[in-house]
Amino acid sequence: MTVRIGVIGTGMIGQEHIRRLTHVITGTRVTAVFDIDTARAEEVAASVGARALPSGGEVVDAADVDAVVITSWGPTHAEHVLAAVAAGKPVFCEKPLATTAEDCLKIIEAETAHGTRLVQVGFMRRYDAGYREMKRVIESGAIGAPLIVHCAHRNASVPDSYTSEMACQDTAVHEIDVLRWLLDDEIRSVQVLRPRRTRNAREHLQDPQIMLFETAEGVRIDLEVFVNCRYGYDIQCETVGEEGLVRLPDPAAVSVRGAGRNSTAVLQDWQGRFENAFDTEFREWAASVAAGTEPTGPSSWDGYAATVITDALVTSLHSGETVRIDALATRPAFYGGAGR
Amino acid sequence: MTVRIGVIGTGMIGQEHIRRLTHVITGTRVTAVFDIDTARAEEVAASVGARALPSGGEVVDAADVDAVVITSWGPTHAEHVLAAVAAGKPVFCEKPLATTAEDCLKIIEAETAHGTRLVQVGFMRRYDAGYREMKRVIESGAIGAPLIVHCAHRNASVPDSYTSEMACQDTAVHEIDVLRWLLDDEIRSVQVLRPRRTRNAREHLQDPQIMLFETAEGVRIDLEVFVNCRYGYDIQCETVGEEGLVRLPDPAAVSVRGAGRNSTAVLQDWQGRFENAFDTEFREWAASVAAGTEPTGPSSWDGYAATVITDALVTSLHSGETVRIDALATRPAFYGGAGR
Amino acid sequence: MTVRIGVIGTGMIGQEHIRRLTHVITGTRVTAVFDIDTARAEEVAASVGARALPSGGEVVDAADVDAVVITSWGPTHAEHVLAAVAAGKPVFCEKPLATTAEDCLKIIEAETAHGTRLVQVGFMRRYDAGYREMKRVIESGAIGAPLIVHCAHRNASVPDSYTSEMACQDTAVHEIDVLRWLLDDEIRSVQVLRPRRTRNAREHLQDPQIMLFETAEGVRIDLEVFVNCRYGYDIQCETVGEEGLVRLPDPAAVSVRGAGRNSTAVLQDWQGRFENAFDTEFREWAASVAAGTEPTGPSSWDGYAATVITDALVTSLHSGETVRIDALATRPAFYGGAGR
Amino acid sequence: MTVRIGVIGTGMIGQEHIRRLTHVITGTRVTAVFDIDTARAEEVAASVGARALPSGGEVVDAADVDAVVITSWGPTHAEHVLAAVAAGKPVFCEKPLATTAEDCLKIIEAETAHGTRLVQVGFMRRYDAGYREMKRVIESGAIGAPLIVHCAHRNASVPDSYTSEMACQDTAVHEIDVLRWLLDDEIRSVQVLRPRRTRNAREHLQDPQIMLFETAEGVRIDLEVFVNCRYGYDIQCETVGEEGLVRLPDPAAVSVRGAGRNSTAVLQDWQGRFENAFDTEFREWAASVAAGTEPTGPSSWDGYAATVITDALVTSLHSGETVRIDALATRPAFYGGAGR
Missing domain, CATH: 3.40.50.720 (NAD(P)-binding Rossmann-like Domain)
Known part of the structure; x- marks a missing residue:
């Protein structure tokens, strides 16, 4: 069919x-x-x-x-x-x-x-092989309970129309979704820090930004968002647990020794980085439609959470203060649990 | 259509x-x-x-x-x-x-x-992203003319029915094809060396084997075939040129720090390693069929070359001697050139 | 002599x-x-x-x-x-x-x-080959102006007598000194965050901790201090600049493929990690004494700065608030500059 | 004293x-x-x-x-x-x-x-931390009995006075000594292969060369000697055993992401690569002299073996044939064993 x-x-x-x-x-x-x-x-x-x-x-x-x-x-x-x-x-x-x-x-x-x-x-990150393997490692108990997550989301450059708020709404939103899923935990507060700005961004843009999150379980997340990092598209994620840590791999690429250096190319755009994730996302979604079953991907609740959390980030971007998030304290049973 | x-x-x-x-x-x-x-x-x-x-x-x-x-x-x-x-x-x-x-x-x-x-x-290796990137690097001239290639083809284990000759015919044959393509060069002689045998192979099996190749251009290739290496499925390839070298990457995998070690999992079977290559191989072949154009993958000539070269390997496996290959000295114009 | x-x-x-x-x-x-x-x-x-x-x-x-x-x-x-x-x-x-x-x-x-x-x-970190190479890269301009530094300081375990304050005074103090030197910049504010505690620490100990620093130039530093990480002694440092980033290497160690994994040992104690740095520190100091010249290592001012900054960290550890540091705004000319 | x-x-x-x-x-x-x-x-x-x-x-x-x-x-x-x-x-x-x-x-x-x-x-390689760790791993039994060793010895360039024979006598001799020690095994035959020559070598020089060794235990060693590789000084060694393999690390160096690449510097000369090994070599030798005990480093027998084996390599370089070595079949008891 x-x-x-x-x-x-x-x-x-x-x-x-x-x-x-x-x-x-x-x-x-x-x-x-x-x-x-x-x-x-x-x-x-x-x-x-x-x-x-x-x-x-x-x-x-x-x-x-x-x-x-x-x-x-x-x-x-x-x-x-x-x-x-x-x-x-x-x-x-x-x-x-x-x-x-x-x-x-x-x-x-x-x-x-x-x-x-x-x-x-x-949200396609949940379908990336690296994040999936990281989740398997966490759920295996191999690193114990997660305590801290370090992330970076870097783009080579952005168009002039990109605003400081978009760093929260369009860029960090991917980490927000994938981290909630990865940790099976909910975000309870956020804060945006403003580092020294790169000269390679337009005047109106705060770039880079550091975003701090605390989850219901007390996990602390730091996320560097840097959208004019110049050297390429680079996604980093490291989850530190009680017994060890697990780190997302860099994409496989041939290494070259030449001109005094050993080097690998860095991807230049997100399409190459998440091409397979997009394919898997649609393949699994289409399979659920064909089977007449509920989708297994990010739900309306996850979409709501992303909006609530990015709203809080934008508030913090402007105020500099930590913003508490209470709206997500109770997840409806319909969306998988009274919990979090 | x-x-x-x-x-x-x-x-x-x-x-x-x-x-x-x-x-x-x-x-x-x-x-x-x-x-x-x-x-x-x-x-x-x-x-x-x-x-x-x-x-x-x-x-x-x-x-x-x-x-x-x-x-x-x-x-x-x-x-x-x-x-x-x-x-x-x-x-x-x-x-x-x-x-x-x-x-x-x-x-x-x-x-x-x-x-x-x-x-x-x-022969699906030509469709692997790593080999393709390696070929691009070679053809870019970044490493100069190729001089030496070091390869390893390791399987965790093989069934009892696997013979020493199959190391040539079924295992090394993949490197034979991909190296001819990678170097755009022809193999002119082969030799099989018999290292100390692993105790993890059956009595009848020479495992590992080292296969040496010389090409028309004088490039020397050494290939370790080790089909009971125990630890996983592992394909290595490094091309050394006049100005530098290029090495195939290990598959991307999360790294874990725990129990005193920093480690990544090694794949256990070839399916995972070449899944994407198989998909690309059939996608490109089907596209050529749909377009009514000639296929761009390995040709009958390549299939012939693989058989001639594996035959020579088997001869050398038994004799221990270097075996010259003359049958491939002239490639028909129909298959892309009077050359090689 | x-x-x-x-x-x-x-x-x-x-x-x-x-x-x-x-x-x-x-x-x-x-x-x-x-x-x-x-x-x-x-x-x-x-x-x-x-x-x-x-x-x-x-x-x-x-x-x-x-x-x-x-x-x-x-x-x-x-x-x-x-x-x-x-x-x-x-x-x-x-x-x-x-x-x-x-x-x-x-x-x-x-x-x-x-x-x-x-x-x-x-403070011996300034004598570590990795940090010195990182400083050379930064000063070469290759990564542009530094904007963010990500650090981690992990110990396998600490004795029961180790307190939460010691994470600031005895552990983070090494990063404080080396970062001031690395960036040639002064720290202006600090904050300590308290992540979920590991079950592997004693009840009285906040472990891990995240320490945030802002420098006079606006560089943001995040430092994870985790002194019961279990898996080993692990020092990480990554400086993100306008044009690229530079990362401290892991110590060289043989890699082993076996039992389905590719792995390297993680050092278990700081002595091995900084043995060469200690040697160089004393060699260079002794040379200055022998030559009758001023020492080139960390000065009294650097010692003062370390104490002021760790005091501020301890204050923040207890209050949870950001603590501004004004005492270091003007460096005496005797210690190399009216600046910072 | x-x-x-x-x-x-x-x-x-x-x-x-x-x-x-x-x-x-x-x-x-x-x-x-x-x-x-x-x-x-x-x-x-x-x-x-x-x-x-x-x-x-x-x-x-x-x-x-x-x-x-x-x-x-x-x-x-x-x-x-x-x-x-x-x-x-x-x-x-x-x-x-x-x-x-x-x-x-x-x-x-x-x-x-x-x-x-x-x-x-x-012979200072025996004092290099990486080789020593490799030897510990081999002797621990973690990789089982050694079967194959892959080596490369690359220099950025050599002076015009360097001859093809020196690749055996002055360059490969380091691998010869360290491999005999690493494997606790004796070399029984050698062969030199002549790959396509780099255009970056003088006319009289066969560069690169591939040297093949077989030991008394049947271990096969392949060694690439390439003394005009241009990109730096690079020593590679990988020992493949029945249960896994162990590989010498590259020297630790900061990694830099910039200009679309992730890279580390390659050392340019052997002094930097083996500086610590030289220090340790003399420190241990001086300690044995001070203690009045026999030296623990390479012996006269090892010096003799190196000369016999490099002589055989030179013979093979000229003849192209495998050269058997019988002179080392029996090691005098004075030099630690009737064995090999």
Whole structure:
């Protein structure tokens, strides 16, 4: 059985997912798309034998759409997710789930009322082989209880339109999701520190930033976000536990000895770094849709948590103070536990 | 357009490729299979909605078969490849192309008479990201002209049925193909050395072995083949050139500090090591079939070379002497050059 | 010319330095010692052909003592250093220079009045080959201006007598000195965070701790101090700059592939880690004494700074708040600059 | 007690050892020197407060010389070593022990007649921390019985006077000694292969070379000698055993991420690589002299073996054939065993 997918939003990331669903993942087919830019929607649709429809709602409701992928502009996510939930169709929503915590809660309410999970949020790090191996090591007990996590998220450069707040909302959000999952723990407070700024960033941008997190279990996380590090795209993560530590590997690359140095190339962009993670993410999501089971990836609750936590980061970025997070103290039973 | 594939041989490797063509690669579908074990063929066919046919010939000739994959017992390869060439259909043949040099030459003759390349031989190392990056580095001139290559091919263990000759024919053959491609050079002589035997091998087995190669350009290659190394599956390759060297990376894996050591896991089997290479191999082959172009992977000539060279290795294994190889001195123009 | 040295304090570290001055470093000889434990002083003196004297003062004043090494109990350091300065003799004082900032200032005053530098404080990290190479890289401009430093200081375990304050005073103090030197920058504020405690520490001990520093230039430093990490002694340091980063190496050690893992041993104690640094420290100090020049190692000002900063860390450890440091805003010209 | 040392030969390596015995090693003093270049001898002697004597024999016989270090021109070694043995004085002879196997045998005969070991040959690799750790790992049984050793010995460049034979005599000789010691095994045959020559070597020089060894136990060793590798000084050694393998580390060096690469510097000369090994070599030798015990380093027998084996390599370099070595089949009891 082929899963027929409707895609809302045919911009860069939408086209990338359409390519993936068409040419990389087996068992999926894009049948309908919508974009506010009608011409682009038509063109993309034509390239994969799909129809361009006049609205996101029509994509959701189309008879030949089994599941929906949302890759439109962030502020429109909530509306489309709610429509999919209302239609009882599985929906994969690129991050963020919604741009406000209130909208996330509306989705949670609707999904809970529906009675089974329909929503998966597009945090792909959970599908990266390195993070998965790290999680297996942690869960094996080999390093004991986690106590501290050191992270770095570095990009070679960002466009001028990138703001200090985006370091929280668009960049750190990936660590936020993957760390909550990795530790099976919830974040309770955050703080943003402002190091000396690099001269390689635009005047308006605080770059780098250091973000501090404390979890419900008392784990302390430090995250360096540095989006103009110049030398490449570099993701580091080290979890320190009571009996040892586990560190994410650098991507495999040939080493070269020459000109007095032994060296390996550093990746220059995130696509190469997380290409396989994206593939696995969609493969596993499509499999859950095909099987008619609940998705196993990041839930609406995770999407809500990400928004609440990045909001707190932005508050701290401006105030410099530690910001407590109380909204996540109790996770609904529907989302896997009274806990945390 | 979906490429419809007939598979001859539904044993372990056949089933693996059928899974890949059905569930991993997009744009391909298995429509017909044959196996000498009829029950197994029926079962495998049923699992993917294909038909089991009564002979390899009927698979080749089936109207709904655009291209053929041969994964049957080695001695039957030549017959099926020749049938596919006679039918003018693209054929992917697992190694070896044929078990004798004579049969390889018959295929070359048939294919040359056909006038365009139809045959690809299943050497997957050329599709491994590490080897490809190594080839890019070599071709960039960064290390100058290659002078020496150091290789190791280690398996944790082998079954009792594994013989000393298989170290040449089934194990070293992968390095033979990838090194010829990596260096764009031809092997001119071989020698097998017999180190002290591990007590972890069966009495009949010379393990490890050291194989020495000299190429037309004078490059010297040493290859350690050690198929009971116990600790895992480990592929090493280092090319030393006039200005520097390039080394294949170990697969990325999380590092763990604990119990007084800093360590990473070693892979235990080749499937994990070359999973992505297999996928890329079939993806690129299927793309060439879909496009109606000649395959870009290992050719009949490469399959012939592999057989000639492994034959020479076996001779040297028994004699201890260096064996010169003259059969490969002139490569037919049809296979890319009067050269080498 | 042999430099004749008097050693005050013949406990473990004193004996270690006496061994080094006698058997490792050429051109030095221990001629007189004092210890409050007279029997121990006699025994140690006899082993190297020195005399045991009845007081530290007599060691300082002895005619056959060219320079003094102080390795007695911390609270007695100031008295002995002041005596050496009064006698106009070069003095090497193990950390701390003094246990209070007031006493450090008295030493600074006395030394300044003397007119040339006589005092060197025993921070040996500046003599470690790795840190020195890191400093060279930073000063070369290769990574641009430093923005962030990530550090970890891990011990396998500590005795029961080790307190939370000692993590600041005895452990972090090494990073404090080496980072001030590495960055050629001054620390302006500190904060101690309390992560989840390891179950492997005694009840009274906050272990691990995270210490945050901000420098005059705005560089942010995070330092994990974890003194019951179990797996070994492990020092990490990574300086992130505008154009790249530089990371301290792990000590060289053979790698072993076996039992499914590729691993290297982690050192178990600091002696092995900094053995060469100690040797170089004393070799360079003795050379300055022999040459009659000012010492080039950590000065009284550096000793004062270390005490001021560790005091601030202890305050923050108890309060949880960021503690500003104003006392170091202006460095006396005598100690190399109106700056910082 | 200070060991008083006479040094015969005050060229570059002689001066280096005199510096070491004077300024690095404690408990040793150079009291007398000889060199055929009288002016140089006088100058060197003056710099360390020693006397320049008119002949090597007078250095050996001088009353204030407890032990002799020979760093003169190779062909003169035998004469001086024999003189020292005749005088019953410990003697440290830089490699080679003698330039002919016959002269080595004369020394063995004289030393055996003397009745205790007096001679140590200057192979410093046995004192390198990495090789020593490798030996510990092998002897621990962790990798089982050794089966294969892969080595590389690379220099950035050599002077024009360097010949193909020197690759055997001066370069490979270090591996020969350290491998015999590492494996506690004897070499039984050798062969030199001639790879494609680098264009960066002079016309007369076969560079690189591959040297193959087989030991009495059947261990196979391959050694790449490449003395114009351009990128630096690089020593590699990997011992493959029945249960795993152990690999020599690269020297510790800071890693730098910048300009799209993660890199470490490669050492450019052997002095930096083996500085600590030289120090340890002399420290241990001087300790044995001071204690009046037999030296524990490479013996006359090891010096003889090195000469026999390098002679065989040179023979093979010219003939291309495998050369059997029978002279080492029985080691005299005096040199530690009827064995091998």
